[in-house]
Amino acid sequence: xxxxxxxxxxxxxxxxxxxxxxxxxxxxxxxxxxxxxxxxxxxxxxxxxxxxxxxxxxxxxxxxxxxxxxxxxxxxxxxxxxxxxxxxxxxxxxxxxxxxxxxxxxxxxxxxxxxxxxxxxxxxxxxxxxxxxxxxxxxxxxxxxxxxxxxxxxxxxxxxxxxxxxxxxxxxxxxxxxxxxxxxxxxxxxxxxxxxxxxxxxxxxxxxxxxxxxxxxxxxxxxxxxxxxxxxxxxxxxxxxxxxxxxxxxxxxxxxxxxxxxxxxxxxxxxxxxxxxxxxxxxxxxxxxxxxxxxxxxxxxxxxxxxxxxxxxxxxxxxxxxxxxxxxxxxxxxxxxxxxxxxxxxxxxxxxxxxxxxxxxxxxxxxxxxxxxxxxxxxxxxxxxxxxxxxxxxxxxxxxxxxxxxxxxxxxxxxxxxxxxxxxxxxxxxxxxxxxxxxxxxxxxxxxxxxxxxxxxxxxxxxxxxxxxxxxxxxxxxxxxxxxxxxxxxxxxxxxxxxxxxxxxxxxxxxxxxxxxxxxxxxxxxxxxxxxxxxxxxxxxxxxxxxxxxxxxxxxxxxxxxxxxxxxxxxxxxxxxxxxxxxxxxxxxxxxxxxxxxxxxxxxxxxxxxxxxxxxxxxxxxxxxxxxxxxxxxxxxxxxxxxxxxxxxxxxxxxxxxxxxxxxxxxxxxxxxxxxx
Numbered sequence: 227x228x229x230x231x232x233x234x235x236x237x238x239x240x241x242x243x244x245x246x247x248x249x250x251x252x253x254x255x256x257x258x259x260x261x262x263x264x265x266x267x268x269x270x271x272x273x274x275x276x277x278x279x280x281x282x283x284x285x286x287x288x289x290x291x292x293x294x295x296x297x298x299x300x301x302x303x304x305x306x307x308x309x310x311x312x313x314x315x316x317x318x319x320x321x322x323x324x325x326x327x328x329x330x331x332x333x334x335x336x337x338x339x340x341x342x343x344x345x346x347x348x349x350x351x352x353x354x355x356x357x358x359x360x361x362x363x364x365x366x367x368x369x370x371x372x373x374x375x376x377x378x379x380x381x382x383x384x385x386x387x388x389x390x391x392x393x394x395x396x397x398x399x400x401x402x403x404x405x406x407x408x409x410x411x412x413x414x415x416x417x418x419x420x421x422x423x424x425x426x427x428x429x430x431x432x433x434x435x436x437x438x439x440x441x442x443x444x445x446x447x448x449x450x451x452x453x454x455x456x457x458x459x460x461x462x463x464x465x466x467x468x469x470x471x472x473x474x475x476x477x478x479x480x481x482x483x484x485x486x487x488x489x490x491x492x493x494x495x496x497x498x499x500x501x502x503x504x505x506x507x508x509x510x511x512x513x514x515x516x517x518x519x520x521x522x523x524x525x526x527x528x529x530x531x532x533x534x535x536x537x538x539x540x541x542x543x544x545x546x547x548x549x550x551x552x553x554x555x556x557x558x559x560x561x562x563x564x565x566x567x568x569x570x571x572x573x574x575x576x577x578x579x580x581x582x583x584x585x586x587x588x589x590x591x592x593x594x595x596x597x598x599x600x601x602x603x604x605x606x607x608x609x610x611x612x613x614x615x616x617x618x619x620x621x622x623x624x625x626x627x628x629x630x631x632x633x634x635x636x637x638x639x640x641x642x643x644x645x646x647x648x649x650x651x652x653x654x655x656x657x658x659x660x661x662x663x664x665x666x667x668x669x670x671x672x673x674x675x676x677x678x679x680x681x682x683x684x685x686x687x688x689x690x691x692x693x694x695x696x697x698x699x700x701x702x703x704x705x706x707x708x709x710x711x712x713x714x715x716x717x718x719x720x721x722x723x724x725x726x727x728x729x730x731x732x733x734x735x736x737x738x739x740x741x742x743x744x745x746x747x748x749x750x751x752x753x754x755x756x757x758x759x760x761x762x763x764x765x766x767x768x769x770x771x772x773x774x775x776x777x778x779x780x781x782x783x784x785x786x787x788x789x790x791x792x793x794x795x796x797x798x799x800x801x802x803x804x805x806x807x808x809x810x811x812x813x814x815x816x817x818x819x820x821x822x823x824x825x826x827x828x829x830x831x832x833x834x835x836x837x838x839x840x841x842x843x844x845x846x847x848x849x850x851x852x853x854x855x856x857x858x859x860x861x862x863x864x865x866x867x868x869x870x871x872x873x874x875x876x877x878x879x880x881x882x883x884x885x886x887x888x889x890x891x892x893x894x895x896x897x898x899x900x901x902x903x
Contacts (some may be wrong), residue, residue: 231420235463238451242624243269243473244426246490249756252282252418258408261456266424268406271478274406282412304391313371315388317341322384326360327376328369333734335380336360336367346370363711403456421475427452429466431589431628433644435615438599438635447590447623451572451829453579461576466589468646469628470566501604549748561879562623569624592621601654602665602700603734605712610664611710612656613640619647632657662704668697673757679779679889684878686761688779691754699750702741703772710739712749719753763878764795765790784883798870805863812856815849822846
């Protein structure tokens with residue numbers, strides 16, 4: 227069995243897959259075998275490409291079934307036990323044609339008749355030895371199986387059954403492994419190419435930044451790659467892709483069945499066969515055009531731009547040799563290029579990573595534009611800013627996100643995390659807390675006076691501003707001047723009476739402040755946001771009318787209208803009281819009538835009883851008269867209430883007024899006046 231093609235190229239991506247290329251030689255119609263984990267079969271079947279680069283062809287690609295091992299062995303026609311395997315095998319293939327070589331020269335071809343155990347004398351005892359009986363021509367011949375040096379199966383069916391059984395048993399040693407076989411066709415020695423995509427660990431990046439006095443910062447990048455497969459990567463061409471192409475898992479390995487309809491056989495006369503109409507398909511010639519690649523960025527770069535700012539090491543210190551040592555010890559031989567929206571780092575020398583091992587590969591060693599600054603964010607640390615590198619990606623490369631270790635001179639000064647950066651992107655990379663700078667914060671919130679008042683449909687709406695003032699007090703205790711970027715949250719409010727921010731992010735305004743050594747600086751951020759209050763005039767009292775009038779929310783005409791509404795509302799209240807009193811009286815009369823009727827029913831015959839009954843009847847008549855009068859009064863009160871309420875609604879709807887009472891400029895002046903006071 228020829229070996230599998232060796233891995234020659236590995237391309238790792240940042241979204242959990244790897245692209246693998248294999249190349250090697252085949253001779254004639256050899257069959258190549260590849261072993262994959264069962265979980266990788268879907269990716270292999272989705273992506274595998276096999277090419278014969280020397281004029282031959284690939285006739286088929288086959289792979290192991292999804293059936294369990296036990297079921298596969300049950301389907302085999304041959305069984306070989308763990309002990310007595312040869313005799314057990316020959317006993318199962320009676321009738322198979324074989325060629326046996328006995329000793330060194332004698333070769334005999336015949337058909338297996340069977341095996342038998344015969345006694346053979348050895349001294350004074352007899353030992354049973356297996357004998358193989360063959361039908362050779364028209365005669366039977368027996369051979370001591372222990373004297374048979376070679377046995378060749380001449381029946382292809384038996385040989386293939388035996389190979390299938392042995393290959394199936396071999397696969398049981400790696401229960402999670404499935405074999406894929408490539409059947410080739412051709413003559414002589416040829417070169418074969420195979421490629422596929424598999425799930426692979428994400429390659430990772432880590433960086434080192436060296437800060438030195440009077441030198442541009444130096445950025446060194448390393449890639450961490452992991453070989454978790456079952457095969458060594460020996461002298462492979464390694465490439466690392468930054469980006470996020472689309473990738474997914476689709477089940478191609480497991481058999482898929484569809485439910486089919488059951489069709490009954492008809493006993494009618496046979497029908498003519500259906501002949502589908504001819505289809506017309508436009509033939510197109512597809513030519514694979516080479517992708518335009520960006521020029522290699524690894525060779526010599528343009529002359530470095532001037533530094534944005536030098537780093538503060540001790541004056542007069544000797545120039546450290548760490549930079550030269552880094553350049554000598556970790557020479558970067560990485561070719562880079564853009565591939566669409568992706569970016570490729572390709573190591574230009576062979577890389578070896580053994581199975582279940584990882585490697586640290588240098589991919590970047592270049593200076594960049596940057597400087598040391600301070601970045602203050604109250605949510606990150608309330609009392610101190612962070613020491614940062616203001617990094618501009620002038621390397622010409624796409625920098626993948628990863629951890630950063632920062633050294634200044636020969637001293638380790640901190641660590642940071644770097645987000646993915648395209649060329650010319652600019653980021654802050656915080657690596658330490660700056661204890662030499664202290665920040666205190668004071669907040670104050672207040673409501674400004676009303677700017678506008680609107681009366682409409684019985685509702686008074688007044689508009690005003692909420693003011694929020696944040697006062698930052700910064701003290702630079704360091705012996706060197708420092709640049710501070712102060713981040714203030716953006717929450718939907720507008721800036722007022724505040725300098726324009728130097729930068730704006732999704733969630734922050736960023737203000738730049740230059741701090742002298744030992745300096746104290748105060749900085750205030752004032753924001754405003756619109757607010758509203760709503761008053762329903764139908765519930766307003768006379769005191770509120772006076773307040774609205776004195777504040778300018780309404781004029782005298784609206785005030786008089788509201789007073790009339792209040793007067794009508796008082797009359798409605800009196801009518802409601804009358805309605806309640808009449809209703810209570812009617813309820814009491816109903817109760818009295820029930821009592822009188824009950825007394826009349828209990829009276830007996832007699833002169834005195836009749837006289838009392840007549841009195842009760844007279845009382846009932848008087849109450850009925852009163853009930854009729856109450857009903858008329860209630861009807862009148864309800865009518866007057868309804869008319870009064872309608873009048874209230876008409877008057878409220880008729881009220882309309884708008885007053886502009888202030889401007890943002892006036893609010894600014896007022897705010898400054900309060901601060902001075």
